[in-house]
Amino acid sequence: MWLWNKIKQLAIPSRTGVVTLRYPYKPRPAPAGFRGQPVWDHTKCIGCAGCASNCPARTIFLRDICQEIRILLYDSSRCTYCGRCADLCPEKAITMSENFELATDNRQDITQTIELFMMTCQRCGRCYDLEIKNALDKLQMLGYRYDSLEVRKVIRQSTPELEPEHLEKTATYRRPEKLEKSSCGKD
Amino acid sequence: MSRKEELLNLLKDKLRGKFLAGSSLEDKRLFIDIKKEALVETASLLMKEGARYQMGVGYEAKKNGQGLAMVHTFAFDADSLLVAIRALTTEDKPEFDSLTPFIPGAGWSEREYIDLLGLHFKNHPNPKRLVLSDDWPEGIYPLRQDVPYDLMPPSAEEVAFRLDEAPPGSSIIPFGPFHACLHEPAHFAVYVDGEEIKGCEYRGFMVHRGIEKLAATELTYNEIPFVAERICGICGSVHSVNYAQAVEAASGLKIPRRAEFIRTIMLEIERLHSHLMWLGVAGHLIGFDTVFMQAWRIREKIMWLAESLTGNRKTYGMVIVGGVRRDIDLTKADLIKKTLSEVEKDMLALEKAIIKDKAIHRRTKGVGYLSREKAVEWNLVGPVARARGLDMDARRDHRYAAYDEVKFDVVVADSSDVWGTLVVRIKEIYEAIKIIHQCLGKLASELQGSPLAIEIEGSIPAGQQGLSVVEAPRGEAVHYVLTGDDNRPERWRVRAPTYPNLQAVPDMLLNNKLADFPIIVGSIDPCISCTDRVAVIDRKTAADRILSRQELEKLSREVRSKT
Numbered sequence: 093m094w095l096w097n098k099i100k101q102l103a104i105p106s107r108t109g110v111v112t113l114r115y116p117y118k119p120r121p122a123p124a125g126f127r128g129q130p131v132w133d134h135t136k137c138i139g140c141a142g143c144a145s146n147c148p149a150r151t152i153f154l155r156d157i158c159q160e161i162r163i164l165l166y167d168s169s170r171c172t173y174c175g176r177c178a179d180l181c182p183e184k185a186i187t188m189s190e191n192f193e194l195a196t197d198n199r200q201d202i203t204q205t206i207e208l209f210m211m212t213c214q215r216c217g218r219c220y221d222l223e224i225k226n227a228l229d230k231l232q233m234l235g236y237r238y239d240s241l242e243v244r245k246v247i248r249q250s251t252p253e254l255e256p257e258h259l260e261k262t263a264t265y266r267r268p269e270k271l272e273k274s275s276c277g278k279d
Numbered sequence: 280m281s282r283k284e285e286l287l288n289l290l291k292d293k294l295r296g297k298f299l300a301g302s303s304l305e306d307k308r309l310f311i312d313i314k315k316e317a318l319v320e321t322a323s324l325l326m327k328e329g330a331r332y333q334m335g336v337g338y339e340a341k342k343n344g345q346g347l348a349m350v351h352t353f354a355f356d357a358d359s360l361l362v363a364i365r366a367l368t369t370e371d372k373p374e375f376d377s378l379t380p381f382i383p384g385a386g387w388s389e390r391e392y393i394d395l396l397g398l399h400f401k402n403h404p405n406p407k408r409l410v411l412s413d414d415w416p417e418g419i420y421p422l423r424q425d426v427p428y429d430l431m432p433p434s435a436e437e438v439a440f441r442l443d444e445a446p447p448g449s450s451i452i453p454f455g456p457f458h459a460c461l462h463e464p465a466h467f468a469v470y471v472d473g474e475e476i477k478g479c480e481y482r483g484f485m486v487h488r489g490i491e492k493l494a495a496t497e498l499t500y501n502e503i504p505f506v507a508e509r510i511c512g513i514c515g516s517v518h519s520v521n522y523a524q525a526v527e528a529a530s531g532l533k534i535p536r537r538a539e540f541i542r543t544i545m546l547e548i549e550r551l552h553s554h555l556m557w558l559g560v561a562g563h564l565i566g567f568d569t570v571f572m573q574a575w576r577i578r579e580k581i582m583w584l585a586e587s588l589t590g591n592r593k594t595y596g597m598v599i600v601g602g603v604r605r606d607i608d609l610t611k612a613d614l615i616k617k618t619l620s621e622v623e624k625d626m627l628a629l630e631k632a633i634i635k636d637k638a639i640h641r642r643t644k645g646v647g648y649l650s651r652e653k654a655v656e657w658n659l660v661g662p663v664a665r666a667r668g669l670d671m672d673a674r675r676d677h678r679y680a681a682y683d684e685v686k687f688d689v690v691v692a693d694s695s696d697v698w699g700t701l702v703v704r705i706k707e708i709y710e711a712i713k714i715i716h717q718c719l720g721k722l723a724s725e726l727q728g729s730p731l732a733i734e735i736e737g738s739i740p741a742g743q744q745g746l747s748v749v750e751a752p753r754g755e756a757v758h759y760v761l762t763g764d765d766n767r768p769e770r771w772r773v774r775a776p777t778y779p780n781l782q783a784v785p786d787m788l789l790n791n792k793l794a795d796f797p798i799i800v801g802s803i804d805p806c807i808s809c810t811d812r813v814a815v816i817d818r819k820t821a822a823d824r825i826l827s828r829q830e831l832e833k834l835s836r837e838v839r840s841k842t
Contacts, residue, residue: 176505
């Protein structure tokens with residue numbers, strides 16, 4: 093009986109053969125619907141902060157560096173890839189990509205920053221009125237957020253207007269190089 | 280008269296003035312408020328009525344008169360009824376009577392709140408530190424509301440956990456916190472006389488992440504499922520479903536039927552992968568690596584299946600309060616069916632090849648024996664209890680999700696040892712496959728086009744209690760939610776199945792050979808991360824230490840400079 097069991101045990105691997113994948117040499121694409129690195133489409137983002145307010149891991153940060161420009165920073169180092177941001181985005185500006193090979197020794201490699209021009213409509217080019225009902229009001233944008241981009245901390249406060257001390261806090265902010273030439277130049 | 284009314288009347292009758300209120304939103308739950316003098320009386324009344332102790336929940340009550348509250352929950356498995364008794368005490372004299380003298384399984388629950396809330400339990404036989412690190416300063420109680428969630432007191436040197444004296448004639452062998460035979464950090468001081476184990480002391484809770492505190496201060500209702508899922512790397516879905524069920528129970532939310540079926544499917548897929556993983560680990564622990572390799576090969580198919588269904592191998596992220604996020608459509612259902620038939624075939628082949636192997640029999644039969652009576656006394660749950668002849672399963676006894684519509688057998692063995700747990704787990708793999716097939720049938724035939732989740736309308740009222748159980752692969756997991764303001768629960772308590780099971784390990788180890796230590800501890804499938812989820816920061820371990828940290832650093836630097 094014991095020997096018979098041993099023979100059966102030998103038979104299993106010979107029947108199944110090699111199952112190990114030659115992974116790093118031969119890529120294994122992720123299946124459809126995989127929750128990999130989230131990617132922001134800056135042409136679609138309206139800066140409603142829906143993703144930032146609902147991120148369980150608090151990896152999405154927002155700050156208005158002046159009246160017109162809002163910065164959205166996504167710090168992947170703490171991301172749990174739950175995909176809540178992509179679910180909740182009203183404009184479907186966030187897609188969970190199939191990219192999962194994200195190991196890096198430089199945090200900046202997996203950080204995404206978008207600079208959003210908040211007063212003029214990015215798609216039609218026309219300015220919209222902040223006073224009257226608009227899309228942002230519907231999304232209950234209550235005010236400005238001043239998350240600390242340096243220490244990557246969510247600061248849960250909002251004010252109806254920009255205070256001088258808040259502007260001071262943002263003085264160290266460096267504009268991202270990639271987006272220098274993008275459409276959201278000031279005025 | 281239903282069992283619930285019977286109990287309610289009995290308690291009202293016996294306690295008289297000490298009975299304050301009894302309420303329940305659902306017909307399977309009973310929440311009772313009593314005066315604290317009546318705690319022991321009520322608990323012993325319930326135990327006499329055939330209850331099984333589940334867990335204790337302590338919290339600082341904001342509204343109910345600025346006091347500290349202690350909730351004890353009990354399960355009546357035969358009547359699918361859960362009872363929670365709550366008593367309040369004042370902050371200046373935070374004392375309760377201990378239940379541990381007559382319910383040994385309550386020992387940890389009470390010690391936890393000695394540490395975290397500064398409660399005192401009169402007549403507790405062993406009020407030692409359980410949760411907090413050895414160098415945590417006296418007088419800071421992390422679960423109190425004035426303590427911030429990110430408080431990090433400075434670490435101290437030269438403090439060590441005082442382990443009990445070894446019984447005369449035996450010596451101590453320390454296992455862990457990091458040891459080749461333990462897969463997660465925990466410390467066992469094992470007393471041995473020659474090769475025979477004469478007792479053991481456990482010091483765990485080394486991987487606290489303060490999740491409950493975080494939920495009560497920072498997160499919101501619909502963020503918690505994703506954090507709950509990360510309580511455990513293996514049974515994550517259990518915790519997110521359990522949390523969502525507790526909130527839904529507390530707020531009276533009725534979720535779509537299709538969502539319940541999808542939750543059931545995910546829970547069973549999780550059970551498949553967990554049991555296969557355990558089988559592999561058990562094989563590895565007894566030095567039978569063929570089992571390890573083959574079980575994990577089969578398991579990999581389940582992992583890939585989960586990846587295509589949910590977008591990730593393990594943290595499924597399927598559950599939100601009010602339903603689920605992703606559908607299982609017909610193409611996905613076909614994929615599940617295909618994978619399951621492969622898994623079933625492979626599993627049968629593996630079972631036939633190993634089940635009569637003498638190596639397994641000799642290493643598991645009679646090892647880790649714990650009698651049925653002891654199992655009842657320690658409130659064991661899951662396969663560990665079922666291997667000791669206790670016919671209990673939360674899926675059948677406290678039907679949740681879609682388990683009321685599926686047929687399955689509760690597997691019970693009576694060998695009361697490691698072999699029994701192995702048999703139970705292997706058979707449960709086939710039962711899980713059966714359940715998934717039934718759920719897929721229902722999804723395809725009746726529930727087409729039903730919504731996946733419902734929106735929470737308005738805010739969830741504060742001060743409601745919710746209690747939920749889910750049969751995790753390791754046993755019954757219990758979640759308690761007390762709703763609060765600011766869109767987050769005031770208290771959310773998680774009791775993982777390892778919590779009661781681990782308390783019985785010293786008894787299981789008794790009179791076994793030291794070489795069997797790994798498989799006995801492994802037989803409960805200990806999930807240390809699940810168990811250790813509460814406190815605030817990680818700890819510097821100092822058990823049985825000879826060198827201080829400075830000494831060790833100095834020593835290591837000297838050695839390095841010489842080479």
